[in-house]
Amino acid sequence: MSVSARDALRMAALYVVLSMLWLVVAGRVLDHLFDGSVAMAVGSHLSSLIWVLASAVLIFITRARLLSFIGLGTRRRKQDSERLRMAEAVFDTTLEGVLVTDRTGLIVHVNRAFMRITGYQQDEVLGQRPSKFKSGHHGPEFYRQIYTSLAQTGEWSGEIWNRRKRGEIYPQWQTIRAIRDDQGEVSHYVAVFSDISAIKHSEQELAYLAHHDPLTGLPNRLLFNDRVEQALGTAQSHKRGCALLLMDLDHFQSINDGLGHTLGDQLLKRVAERLSHWLGAGVTLARLGGDEFGVLLERCPHVGEAASLARDVIEHMKEPFSFEGHRLFISVSIGISLFPSDALTGEQLLRNADSALFKAKANGRADYALYTEELTAHAQHRVETAGELRRALEQNELRVYFQPVHDLTSGVMVGVESLVRWEHPERGLVPPGDFIPIAERTGLIGEIDLWVLRQACSQMMRWQAQGRSLAFVAVNISSRLFSQRGLYLEVAQVLAETGMNPALLEVEVTESAVMDDPEVSLEQLHRLRELGLRLAIDDFGTGYSSLLRLKRLPVQKLKIDQGFVAGLPDDDDDIAIVRVIIALARSMGMQVHAEGIEQAEQADFLLQQGCQLGQGYRFGRPMPADALKWG
Structure with missing residues (x-):
């Protein structure tokens, strides 16, 4: 019998008992109050009427309370039903997989996300145990920890690897919770999990990028250094040698500046592919940054093997790179350092290879150089000089001399x-050859050039204020500064600050800087020419000028390099070259200016050939502004 039926029966019995009590009590009261039969009849009717009214009131109250209780129960059941529907909707639409087992561990329910993630359908897993999805990735101790946590805290969370239906092992982040009934006993277990394969893949990609160059896919400096240290450890234990080759692409910056960084990146990728394919297995190739590559030979018994590899790389890289309609030629310079003869640590090996690389570049590029003890002193000297040169700029130790x-x-x-x-x-007057190459290597040369330009223009204004007239003051612009597209803005700013007439300024650019990238140079020279200044090609004859390109340049002067002047007027080759340069310049309407004139015979010969201007020790050495002799 249900609870509601028992309650109804109790109410009916209570009503019968109350009715009988009412009849007994009412009869005795009427017998005591009335003696006649008529009065007794009236009293009896009155008693019945009172009981009927009381019963009606009691039934009304009971009915009202019953209806209220039924209504409340209906509303509660409706709310419970809505909550169940919402829970079911969340259960089925959540992106996390949900698995429910009974207290014995048998699966009683799964949601749609579970089926999507695992590949199993509901009828394939109901009544099964979660061990069906084990990957074999974890040992028994791992699962014992899960059971212990559930027993002690009722919950476990962590990373677990399971197997999909098609056999793929994948990582999950899973939370398992014990569900208890009203008596506090475990009735079910609910496992909620997410597929974290994408996160794991991202972590692997980040780990890869931390140790590899994203452009070429080669090991980066961090991984290369680690492999060098490992290789040295192995070599030391096996008593064998290693070699480290440091490679740098020659004049790569001109490709970036002239053709753009996108094409430069494509060239770096082609270089990496060619080297990787050619070097093959057993050799570690890395991109250390920019256009610098490192090669590690873990088994190199003698220096001849490293040198032979360097020569082969240099020859192999001379083949052109053809892509995107371009045919590019590039050379490499290589520095070689050996273990254990040159260095005993990876850091020292890299440092020594860098010193050798600097030597290779100083020797004319497209070459290799071996490390020697002498290079250590040179490298230390370069580092010290670079630091002192920065200080010299800050503390105004540089001077401008005028020739x-x-x-x-x-x-x-x-x-x-x-x-x-x-x-x-402390060292007095430092020769330009001791610090200009270092300034070029460290990038300080551009800052120095602009400083000289500003000082020269200011000095020219002072001379004009003193009434001393000169047709021009010439300033050399390095190839590094010339390659910067904003050079004309820098020059314009200096002219504006000093107030100098642009026509009095002559900017000299070396032939090699112009011919490295003629199209960019043409644009740069035109922008400078628009400022109203004069342009000169310095060291003419030492590069590889194209006459077709030369005639397009807005240049007013060619300067004959002093190397061709030194043999005049006796050396037949110098005579022939100088005559050709002068004839070429005059045919293009350019002025000719010879450098390095030391003898009167040289000046006379140049004048006879049609050279208009000259400088050199014959006329005066470079000197401070106040030491110039005004005739």
Whole structure:
């Protein structure tokens, strides 16, 4: 019998008992109050009426309470039903997989996400145990920890590897919770999990990128250093040698500046592919940054093997790279350091290879150089000089010297060339050859060039204020600064700050800087020419000029390199070259300016051939502004 039926029966019995009590009590009261039969009849009717009214009120109250209780129960059942529907909707639509087991561990329910993630359908897993999905990735101790946590805290969370229906093992982040009934006993277990394969893949990609170059896919400097240290450890234990080759692409910056970084990146990828394919297995190739590559030979018994490899790489890289309609030629310079003869640690091996690389570049590039003890001293000297040079710029230790430029016909000084000198507080006047190459390597040369330009223009304004007239002041611009597209803006700013007439400024650019990338150079020179200044090609004859390109350049002057002047007027080769340069310049309407004139015979010969201007020790050495002689 249900609870509601028992309650109804109790209510009926209570009503019968109350009715009988009412009849007994009412009869005795009427017998006591009334003696006549008529009065008794009236009293009896009155008693019945009162009981009927009382019963009606009691039934009304009971009915009202019953209806209220039924309504409340209906509303609660409706709310419970809505909550169940919402829970079921969440259960089925959540992106996390959900698995429910009974207290014995048999699966009683799974949601749609479970079926999507695992590949199993509901009828394939109901009544089964979760061990069906084990991957074999974890040992018994792992599962014992899960059971222990559930027993002690009722919950476990962590990473677990399971197997999909098609056999693939994949990682999950899973939370298992014990569900208890009203008596506190475990009735079910609910497992909620997410497929974290994508996260794991991202972690692997990040780990890969942390140790590999994203452009070429080669090991980066971090991984290369680690492999060098491991290789040295193995080599030391097996008493064998190793070699480290440091490679740098020659004039790669001109490709970036002229053709763009996108094409430069494509070239780096082609270089990496060619080297990887050619070097093959057993050799570690890495991109250390920019256009610098490292090669590690873990088994190199003698220096001849490393040198032979370097020569082969240099020859192999001379073959052109053809892609995207371009046919590019590039060379490499290589520095070699050996273990254990040159270094005993990876850091020292890299440092020594870098010193050798610097030597290879100084020797003319497209070459290799072996490390020697002498290079260590040179490397240390370069580092110290670079630091001191930065300090020299900050503390105004640099000086601008001026070398007179004379008209060969009249012998009058018509201009000066500005040359930088370094007045070291301890070493005295440092020769340009000792710090200019270091300034170029460290990138300080551009800052130095602009400083010289500003000083030269300011000095020219002071000379004009003193009434001393010169046709021009010449300033050399390095190839590094010339390759910067914003150079004309820098020059314009200096002219504006000093107030100098642009027509009095002559900018000299070396032939090699112009011919490295003629199209970019043409644009750069036109922008400079638009400022109203004069342009000159310095060291003409030492590069590989294209006459077709040369005639397109907005240049007013060619400067004959002093190397061709030194043999005049006796050396037949120098005579022939100088005559050709002068004839070429005159045919293009350019002025000719010869450097390095030390003897009167040289000046006379140049004048006879049609050279207009000259400079050199014959007319005066470079000197401070106040030491110039005004005729």
